[in-house]
Amino acid sequence: MAVRIDATDRKILAALQRDASQSLDDIAREVGSSKTPVWNRIRKMREGGVIGQHTVVLDADALGLEACFFVLIRTSEHEAEWQAKFLKALQDRPEVQEAHRLAGDIDYILKVRVENARAYDRFYQALISEVRVHNVTALLSMEQIKSTTMLPI
Numbered sequence: 001m002a003v004r005i006d007a008t009d010r011k012i013l014a015a016l017q018r019d020a021s022q023s024l025d026d027i028a029r030e031v032g033s034s035k036t037p038v039w040n041r042i043r044k045m046r047e048g049g050v051i052g053q054h055t056v057v058l059d060a061d062a063l064g065l066e067a068c069f070f071v072l073i074r075t076s077e078h079e080a081e082w083q084a085k086f087l088k089a090l091q092d093r094p095e096v097q098e099a100h101r102l103a104g105d106i107d108y109i110l111k112v113r114v115e116n117a118r119a120y121d122r123f124y125q126a127l128i129s130e131v132r133v134h135n136v137t138a139l140l141s142m143e144q145i146k147s148t149t150m151l152p153i
Contacts, residue, residue, distance in 0.1 A: 003048030017150040071110040074135040089130045
């Protein structure tokens with residue numbers, strides 16, 4: 001069942017995206033409502049799958065994960081067995097922050113966060129030892145200009 005989202009729900013979602021740790025009172029005050037109706041709306045959106053996992057955003061550089069690589073993968077393998085093995089290899093590696101299957105010349109793009117180039121090479125060697133790929137191109141991000149998890153609601 002699809003959840004219908006109105007203007008108040010959008011205000012609540014915007015407040016939660018900015019800071020999910022703020023109190024229910026603060027959110028209610030911001031959206032011009034009282035606590036109970038806001039809580040009911042949040043619960044409805046959680047149950048409907050609009051609101052997912054609650055998490056904390058960490059600073060990768062502060063944790064020594066200073067290298068961000070975008071990894072372009074081409075493969076000639078498209079069978080279900082290969083895809084399942086590839087998916088498992090990606091899910092087993094915490095370095096992979098994002099993975100997307102693409103349309104076009106590149107089959108997959110990964111966002112990989114590691115300490116340095118040597119750590120990326122260890123990741124790369126482990127990945128290609130588990131799954132066969134036709135071509136891998138790694139692009140090092142020189143500077144992160146924008147990064148957000150906030151959706152334009």
